Amino acid sequence: MTALTTLAERFRPGAPGQKRRGLTYPKALLLVAGALFLLSLVRVITEENSLTATDQWVSAMTFAVPIGLAGLGGLWAERSGVINIGLEGMMMLGLFAAGWIGWQHGPWAAVAAGIVGGALGGLVHALATVTFGVDHIVSGVAINILALGVVQFLAKQWFGNEGSAAAEAGGNDKQSPPMDRIEPFSVPGLSDWLGDLAGQRWFLVSDAAGVLRALVHNVSWLTVLAVLLFVGTYLLLWRTSFGLRLRSCGENPQATESLGVNVYLYKYVALIVSGALAGLGGAYLAVLIRMYQDGQTGGRGYLGLATMIFGNWRPGGVAAGAGLFGFMDALQTRGGGAVVHATLLLFALVLLGLAVWQYLRGRRVVAAALAGTAVLLWAWYQATDTMPLELVTASPYLTTLLVLTLFAQRLRTPRAVGKPYRRGQDT
Amino acid sequence: MALRGITKRFPGVVANHDIDITVQRGTVHALVGENGAGKSTLMKILYGMQRPDEGTIAIDGEQVSFKGPAEAIARGIGMVHQHFMLADNLTVLENVVLGAEKAHGIGARARRRIAELSDTYGLNVRPDALVEDIGVADRQRVEILKVLYRGARTLILDEPTAVLVPQEVDALFHNLRGLTDEGLTVLFISHKLGEVLSVADAITVIRRGTTVGSVLPAETNPKQLAELMVGSELPTPATRESTVTDEPMLTVSGLHLSGTDSDGLRREVLADIDFTIHRGEVLGIAGVEGNGQAELVEAVMGIRTPDGGSVTLDGAEISTASTRHRREAGIGYVPEDRHRHALLLDAPLWENRMLGHVTEPPNSRGPWLTGGQAKADTRRIVEEYDVRTPGIEVTAGSLSGGNQQKLIVGREMSHQPKVLIAAHPTRGVDVGAQAQIWDEIRRARHEGLAVLLISADLDELIGLSDSLRVMYRGRLVADADPATITPEELGTAMTGTASGHLTAEPAEPADGSESTETDTPADGSGTPDGNDAEGGAR
Amino acid sequence: GESSTESNDNEGDKGPGIAFDVGGRDDHSFNESAATGADRAGEELGITPEFQTARSGETNADRVQRLTALANEGYNPVIGVGYLYGDSIQQVAADFPDTTFGVVDAAPEGDNVYGMVFAEHEVSYLAGVAAALKSETGRVGFIGGVNNPLIQKFEAGFVQGATETNPDIEVDVDYLYADDDRGFADPAKASEKANAMLGRDVDVIYTAAGSSGSGSVEQVAAVEGAWAIGVDSDQYQQPGLAEYKDSILTSGVKRVDVAVEDLITAVHNGEAPSGVHEYTLAEDGVELSTSGGFIDDIQDEIDAATQRIVDGETTVNDTP
Amino acid sequence: MKAGGFLTEERREKLVLGGAAPLLALVTAMAITSLVMVVTGDNPFTAFSVMFDFGIKSDSQVWILNKAIPYYLSAVAVAIGFRMNLFNIGVDGQYRVAAFFAAVVGGALSLPGFVQIPVILLVAMVCGGIWAGIAGYLKATRGVSEVITTIMLNFIAGSLIAYFLKEGRLAEREGNIVHTPDIPGSSHFFEFATSVQPIHGTVLLAVLIGAAYWFVLSRTRFGFDLRAVGRSESAAEASGVSVTRTVVTAMLLSGAVAGLVGMPTLLNESGNYGNDFPEGLGFTGIAIALLGRNHAIGMGFAALLWAFLERTGTQLEFEGFDQEIVGVMQGIIVLSVVVAYELVRRWGVRRQQRLVGEKLARARKSDNDQAEVSA
Numbered sequence A: 001m002t003a004l005t006t007l008a009e010r011f012r013p014g015a016p017g018q019k020r021r022g023l024t025y026p027k028a029l030l031l032v033a034g035a036l037f038l039l040s041l042v043r044v045i046t047e048e049n050s051l052t053a054t055d056q057w058v059s060a061m062t063f064a065v066p067i068g069l070a071g072l073g074g075l076w077a078e079r080s081g082v083i084n085i086g087l088e089g090m091m092m093l094g095l096f097a098a099g100w101i102g103w104q105h106g107p108w109a110a111v112a113a114g115i116v117g118g119a120l121g122g123l124v125h126a127l128a129t130v131t132f133g134v135d136h137i138v139s140g141v142a143i144n145i146l147a148l149g150v151v152q153f154l155a156k157q158w159f160g161n162e163g164s165a166a167a168e169a170g171g172n173d174k175q176s177p178p179m180d181r182i183e184p185f186s187v188p189g190l191s192d193w194l195g196d197l198a199g200q201r202w203f204l205v206s207d208a209a210g211v212l213r214a215l216v217h218n219v220s221w222l223t224v225l226a227v228l229l230f231v232g233t234y235l236l237l238w239r240t241s242f243g244l245r246l247r248s249c250g251e252n253p254q255a256t257e258s259l260g261v262n263v264y265l266y267k268y269v270a271l272i273v274s275g276a277l278a279g280l281g282g283a284y285l286a287v288l289i290r291m292y293q294d295g296q297t298g299g300r301g302y303l304g305l306a307t308m309i310f311g312n313w314r315p316g317g318v319a320a321g322a323g324l325f326g327f328m329d330a331l332q333t334r335g336g337g338a339v340v341h342a343t344l345l346l347f348a349l350v351l352l353g354l355a356v357w358q359y360l361r362g363r364r365v366v367a368a369a370l371a372g373t374a375v376l377l378w379a380w381y382q383a384t385d386t387m388p389l390e391l392v393t394a395s396p397y398l399t400t401l402l403v404l405t406l407f408a409q410r411l412r413t414p415r416a417v418g419k420p421y422r423r424g425q426d427t
Numbered sequence B: 001m002a003l004r005g006i007t008k009r010f011p012g013v014v015a016n017h018d019i020d021i022t023v024q025r026g027t028v029h030a031l032v033g034e035n036g037a038g039k040s041t042l043m044k045i046l047y048g049m050q051r052p053d054e055g056t057i058a059i060d061g062e063q064v065s066f067k068g069p070a071e072a073i074a075r076g077i078g079m080v081h082q083h084f085m086l087a088d089n090l091t092v093l094e095n096v097v098l099g100a101e102k103a104h105g106i107g108a109r110a111r112r113r114i115a116e117l118s119d120t121y122g123l124n125v126r127p128d129a130l131v132e133d134i135g136v137a138d139r140q141r142v143e144i145l146k147v148l149y150r151g152a153r154t155l156i157l158d159e160p161t162a163v164l165v166p167q168e169v170d171a172l173f174h175n176l177r178g179l180t181d182e183g184l185t186v187l188f189i190s191h192k193l194g195e196v197l198s199v200a201d202a203i204t205v206i207r208r209g210t211t212v213g214s215v216l217p218a219e220t221n222p223k224q225l226a227e228l229m230v231g232s233e234l235p236t237p238a239t240r241e242s243t244v245t246d247e248p249m250l251t252v253s254g255l256h257l258s259g260t261d262s263d264g265l266r267r268e269v270l271a272d273i274d275f276t277i278h279r280g281e282v283l284g285i286a287g288v289e290g291n292g293q294a295e296l297v298e299a300v301m302g303i304r305t306p307d308g309g310s311v312t313l314d315g316a317e318i319s320t321a322s323t324r325h326r327r328e329a330g331i332g333y334v335p336e337d338r339h340r341h342a343l344l345l346d347a348p349l350w351e352n353r354m355l356g357h358v359t360e361p362p363n364s365r366g367p368w369l370t371g372g373q374a375k376a377d378t379r380r381i382v383e384e385y386d387v388r389t390p391g392i393e394v395t396a397g398s399l400s401g402g403n404q405q406k407l408i409v410g411r412e413m414s415h416q417p418k419v420l421i422a423a424h425p426t427r428g429v430d431v432g433a434q435a436q437i438w439d440e441i442r443r444a445r446h447e448g449l450a451v452l453l454i455s456a457d458l459d460e461l462i463g464l465s466d467s468l469r470v471m472y473r474g475r476l477v478a479d480a481d482p483a484t485i486t487p488e489e490l491g492t493a494m495t496g497t498a499s500g501h502l503t504a505e506p507a508e509p510a511d512g513s514e515s516t517e518t519d520t521p522a523d524g525s526g527t528p529d530g531n532d533a534e535g536g537a538r
Numbered sequence C: 001g002e003s004s005t006e007s008n009d010n011e012g013d014k015g016p017g018i019a020f021d022v023g024g025r026d027d028h029s030f031n032e033s034a035a036t037g038a039d040r041a042g043e044e045l046g047i048t049p050e051f052q053t054a055r056s057g058e059t060n061a062d063r064v065q066r067l068t069a070l071a072n073e074g075y076n077p078v079i080g081v082g083y084l085y086g087d088s089i090q091q092v093a094a095d096f097p098d099t100t101f102g103v104v105d106a107a108p109e110g111d112n113v114y115g116m117v118f119a120e121h122e123v124s125y126l127a128g129v130a131a132a133l134k135s136e137t138g139r140v141g142f143i144g145g146v147n148n149p150l151i152q153k154f155e156a157g158f159v160q161g162a163t164e165t166n167p168d169i170e171v172d173v174d175y176l177y178a179d180d181d182r183g184f185a186d187p188a189k190a191s192e193k194a195n196a197m198l199g200r201d202v203d204v205i206y207t208a209a210g211s212s213g214s215g216s217v218e219q220v221a222a223v224e225g226a227w228a229i230g231v232d233s234d235q236y237q238q239p240g241l242a243e244y245k246d247s248i249l250t251s252g253v254k255r256v257d258v259a260v261e262d263l264i265t266a267v268h269n270g271e272a273p274s275g276v277h278e279y280t281l282a283e284d285g286v287e288l289s290t291s292g293g294f295i296d297d298i299q300d301e302i303d304a305a306t307q308r309i310v311d312g313e314t315t316v317n318d319t320p
Numbered sequence D: 001m002k003a004g005g006f007l008t009e010e011r012r013e014k015l016v017l018g019g020a021a022p023l024l025a026l027v028t029a030m031a032i033t034s035l036v037m038v039v040t041g042d043n044p045f046t047a048f049s050v051m052f053d054f055g056i057k058s059d060s061q062v063w064i065l066n067k068a069i070p071y072y073l074s075a076v077a078v079a080i081g082f083r084m085n086l087f088n089i090g091v092d093g094q095y096r097v098a099a100f101f102a103a104v105v106g107g108a109l110s111l112p113g114f115v116q117i118p119v120i121l122l123v124a125m126v127c128g129g130i131w132a133g134i135a136g137y138l139k140a141t142r143g144v145s146e147v148i149t150t151i152m153l154n155f156i157a158g159s160l161i162a163y164f165l166k167e168g169r170l171a172e173r174e175g176n177i178v179h180t181p182d183i184p185g186s187s188h189f190f191e192f193a194t195s196v197q198p199i200h201g202t203v204l205l206a207v208l209i210g211a212a213y214w215f216v217l218s219r220t221r222f223g224f225d226l227r228a229v230g231r232s233e234s235a236a237e238a239s240g241v242s243v244t245r246t247v248v249t250a251m252l253l254s255g256a257v258a259g260l261v262g263m264p265t266l267l268n269e270s271g272n273y274g275n276d277f278p279e280g281l282g283f284t285g286i287a288i289a290l291l292g293r294n295h296a297i298g299m300g301f302a303a304l305l306w307a308f309l310e311r312t313g314t315q316l317e318f319e320g321f322d323q324e325i326v327g328v329m330q331g332i333i334v335l336s337v338v339v340a341y342e343l344v345r346r347w348g349v350r351r352q353q354r355l356v357g358e359k360l361a362r363a364r365k366s367d368n369d370q371a372e373v374s375a
């Protein structure tokens, strides 16, 4: 909790043969399989078929992608040692730029514009934090305020101006004229085959088919792009020398500088990419609703930041965090109270599993607490058939809070994140 | 390699002034000088991290001018810094290849090359270990490996031995010899003159930023060298007349502490710690860093909660008391890492004077602060302890290390502690300040203060202590009589090879105490991660 | 120093001053409708209306200031568009007794305050009738932007209309947000809601969610045989929705334009209307649009229902 | 020791440094804003003079002052966190929850004003404190970053209020507004009558909180502990401050002050909590705390500046400018202020180090001279 604990972490009497932390592939696969099993189980018990329905998962992806992109942007920034609380603002810039270019030049141009818009925000953040050494959070907040102001001002100037071409085409002070659609695609044979399979309602098999079908049915090209960016980020940051340098800027910039690496440059690059990713997240929203509309980001930049911490500063983790968020959001949007009610059972089962795990590791108290909570959730599930809308709306946030409370202590922040760094200065 | 007329000015300070040094290929060249003499600055200039204001550098007769470390590296210069420059969260391999990825990539080829180098020079590093998991000596070797990996022909080592025990120092010197035999050049900075004399082929002395002489080790002795360095005679840490009473002041019994590492496994950090310190006694604890000394200090201070055992202060049980309560009850604390644990670097001196004693006069009355009185008392401390500062409103961060330490000692002593817990009280402090701090400890001891002393400087430890314990893997494994033990023996015991009561062989002590007088403890590089994050808190 | 009121003494001769909600004058909804009414009145009477728009996240104090400024500059009547202006109008009206204040969707008190409220539940009843008649699957849906009293009026009328027309019909009722005005500007969410409803075989969806509505309409348009019903203005005519207009069955229109135009004209003619006026189906204050001709085949039933409401035979609930 | 001489020099310098940053920032911000306006074809000078003229009108001043009250309270709540490196993004949720339940309690009771007003304030502070305390507790015991928890709690607060703010639950309906039962008139806060609109009595509350903030932080042991944790957690811990307890306490305090943010609106204006209750004041508070450098008086000026911009922005519309320019100005001002402060701070540090260095060099030189003399 305090810096003093790091002394203990460092202390490893006769440290040889320590283990590397993190998920190995088999472990991750096992987890996924376990999750699917639980989901199927709950589906069968509660008869809420939408839990594993393809549309539910397609929609989860739709909600997850912009948050995930913001989270990925946060990851780039923080891996290079700079906190980026300005993601929200950069997303707004991306959203705006996409809406502005989109109605004139089409959705793909909008995507490009969104990336550029967000990158500009990242550049401002880099200028403030890297060159001028402003506190990262302070600069981020300032960027959020500025971006909001600029976007609203320009929207009024460019979209809502009486008699302008934009206003003719349907723009107003709060929104841009609509742009063309990017048509989603389905993989022909596979999509139908999985669809048939999912329709059988077989335990586990149909559930797996339903979920997998979301990957081949009505998939947005931008989602594909986002997935590629996640994979690309992993490869770039963890498999290339560029990534090694960038990450070491976030771990120990002094050491990095002393090895002849231009830390400022890497931080600049990281922040511009960070902004660009957030901007792409904004552009995704614009393309989704086919226009810029005031307030569309709706705090997704902050949520992205949350998924980044949730995901332990790793692309896979960010994706999982955004996925969870998207899943819960889709569930509550599409299904409403009844379906979210079913997840009570899901949570109860998950907590029960965790309780067993903790018990096996000798943590009786924690195990008992978890088991107790699980029983309470189960009782709640039994006693009611639905959940009030208000609670349903809050469910993604409650879930995030719960998961973080359980796992926050296993997180590993980049060491130098948030510390101002001056070239040639020791501290 | 030749450095001619190097001058470097910082705002208000001339760090280097007309420096002339010639280094022969294939030799070990030592650089000595007191704290702040400008050694590190000079090396940073050579490594391209700083640009000289005047002067020239020539390598193999060719004039060079580096714009950054990258260019120096390209010219075959490598540097191991005074403070470790490693990223804890990355693996050894990643730390080594960083910045030099072009050579062998970052994958299997690099791993092979590292293994090869490690074997050739007997460095014995494990490429896939996380740096945060390895010990200080290993880190040191990783630093050297980093330099070799870049194909350096000239190695700069800035105080590499400060944190090593004598055996590790020997191993390091052995490695260095191996390097010079291969035709590499080593430039080496140390405050430990004995070492310098034993390993160097040539020595250059720097005083107040300028070269005051070059000597050959064969032609000088530690005393002469020290006087050349400082320009005057040196104080000695030796203290012999005993003031120990039989009145127990601090008793620790059966202390046990285990911690959970990030894998969730529990490890024993401290076990079966028993000791008693009496009024007027200094108990020294020797041990290689990371064997639990820091945790012991924190457990006694109440910063960590042990899972067993008791701590008694002057007859009062304080095992469950808070840190603040313990301090109020009379424990003074000079922490090992002053920047992280003893000072608020951005706060003025007088606020730093309150730190840790904010509940006591003259800092507060009831819940209210009494800033005026605290300021007045800060002025007194500045005066009495000779803290060199333009005033008490400047931030603590702008004082030099030695002056910061004097302020800390002054602060702790101002509250008439019954027990002082001093961890590396003179680390990185220059000789003048060091003598003052020693004097202060001795004076208070005379008046009945009990001291728990932890130090990596074995001479200091032996010189100040009334009794000695050796700590190894969280246990007190041996004890020794400071009157008879030598640093070498103590060093051996610290590696875990001895237990029980250590007795000295009759012939040794004379030589040992000779070197005692001249060694100055090393600069504050003992905390390998001085630039650590302060927790992950945001 | 002097106050801004003192430095201005132009008394009520500047024509109408309209203060919009955050949506602004071109929101393709009730703000736009109010603007149309004002423009029309302006043209006829030869005066120029002044338009002002709220910023996002405004407080009562900001609205008070806007209205004060308009009144102060001499605009008359001063009209606040949207129920949020209710409190502030009442407050400001007290300071400007010679100016007539109007407010859309709220019913504040005051001698010089004219509240214009609409019988959304009545027109929604008709929408429910149309939905029930047009649905082939026997399931219709309602999507509200925010679960607040205003939107609940739409829900109540729609559900009643549908069930009274076809007692076997199932009505899916859902809201985007419980209490967050984002619900009026989140088309992505509306789109998912609609998609989920369509997946449950709902084939007519009535969406009362401001600009979020376009998301729902878009989903409906993608499904053969499904219908969307719009609100506030005739969404068939809306340029932004042009490509989906063949799926827009009808819209529950609030004649905010008529109400505003009438008020401006009255004030221009020296009258000072006050009190609360409900614009009902009976006086064409609300109506079901017919553009596209998709409800021509059921016009008789709709007319009958209208007649029942006008005659008081049917009382439409305004709460669910 | 020429301590006296140095001190006056230092004091003078402090003044210069203190004044330089805001000045630099304001000039930069005006320059950039002008540039934006020129680019978009507006005349910045006209705009500025419209704003200035309108801003100094007496009713404008009252309006600005009233508007600044919640901003200031919100900034203080944020600043309490900032002073110890806690980033309380959750002031927004905290004040809404607090104001809601305070309004419910206020509407349910009908005690004499002098009892009921304190009860309402207390309820608000307790509710705000609890809501923030959740984040503090999770941070202290589970190490969950308060940034995330407070973001989540903001969203959850919205849902919580939405649940209870329903006819038949804790609220009643009036036209299209649902709100909690009205607080009896006797429990409204007093006002100061002026020649124009009255000034809200809650301004006293803000002054009181500001003074307490300043006093507690700079004059009490607790404040010292809090600042120590903010400056260096590790040093504070070693000095005997319980960091976890301080974290929780600070969050509780921050939340308690946040709880008051809604009070000026509740007790001086609306008299109830309805679905038209202002939102987002917490985020404005962050901006104002940054602008005012967490300084009790600085934040006061910042809050007034913010309110000034909002007041005069609306007036711009009448002159044919877009009021949205105010949003741009606010952003630019915050950004230029933080950059300017950092530049000036850095310059100050460099100066101080130079002073220390010079002093040290002088001392050494005299040592040297002495050494040489004695040698």
Ligand SMILES: Nc1ncnc2c1ncn2[C@@H]1O[C@H](COP(=O)(O)OP(=O)(O)OP(=O)(O)O)[C@@H](O)[C@H]1O
Pocket: A424, B010, B011, B013, B014, B015, B033, B034, B035, B036, B037, B038, B039, B040, B041, B042, B082, B428, B523
């Ligand atoms: N970046 C800097 N800016 C200003 N002054 C500096 C800087 N670096 C060093 N100095 C000054 O230069 C002097 C020489 O510092 P240097 O670090 O070279 O000393 P050193 O001989 O290595 O001392 P030590 O034995 O403590 O390591 C110091 O007194 C310090 O005041």
Ligand SMILES: Nc1ncnc2c1ncn2[C@@H]1O[C@H](COP(=O)(O)OP(=O)(O)OP(=O)(O)O)[C@@H](O)[C@H]1O
Pocket: A424, A425, A426, B035, B036, B397, B398, B399, B400, B401, B402, B427, B428, B429, B523, B524, D353, D356, D357
């Ligand atoms: N980057 C820097 N910029 C400005 N001044 C610096 C810098 N680095 C060091 N100094 C100055 O140098 C002095 C301390 O330097 P340095 O750390 O080398 O001294 P030291 O006595 O060796 O301290 P320590 O023992 O803690 O290393 C201080 O006066 C500090 O202000």
Ligand SMILES: [Mg+2]
Pocket: B039, B040, B041, B082, B158, B523
């Ligand atoms: Mg040095």
Ligand SMILES: [Mg+2]
Pocket: B036, B523
């Ligand atoms: Mg040093």
